[in-house]
Amino acid sequence: QEHRMLLYASCRIGIRPDDGIRLHFWRTHRLKGEAIHQIVDYSYAAEPIAKPHTVPVPADGSPYIEQLPVVDGFRCSDCRFLTTSRKLIRVHRSQAGHDHTTSCRGSNSGWTEVRLETLSPGSNARYWVL
Structure with a gap:
């Protein structure tokens, strides 16, 4: 669609x-x-125009959209959680019970640094990995 x-x-x-x-x-x-x-x-x-925070985001690995910024981010190694915040990836791993896979406190094992895009930054941001 x-x-x-x-x-x-x-x-x-x-x-x-x-x-x-x-x-x-x-x-x-x-x-x-x-x-x-x-x-x-x-x-x-141009109607109908969809709301950026409700349309399905492109699949991970899709080509970047030239009109949108590419940002540095983090992907959880145990689920599809994506964020641009190192603090939020740590909070997510702890709250989701993923910390058991982290060998050293303070290390970044348990997540991967990735390049992301979003249609709407801020609290409604939904990312995909480039």
Whole structure:
């Protein structure tokens, strides 16, 4: 199934339709009035637009999407947990009960450093491994 999304190349993110478009351009770029109106009208011409945090992410190993940033991250060795935070990978391993496979406290055995992409950074980020 194909999903249409609005990727804003300057910010290198997927933007949520409707209010997400208005909020992004108002908060981030300080646009108002007619400028935002034109952007929203343009987005309606491209409908239906999916929300970046709800569409399936590409499979691990997929080619990178040129309009999105590539970031350094970590993959759990025991499951598919992905993050850009060394602290969160440690917390995940502890809370998920994966610590039993870590031989030395403080070492990074138990996870792998990887290159990631996401359609929407922040708390709704869902990553895939390049």
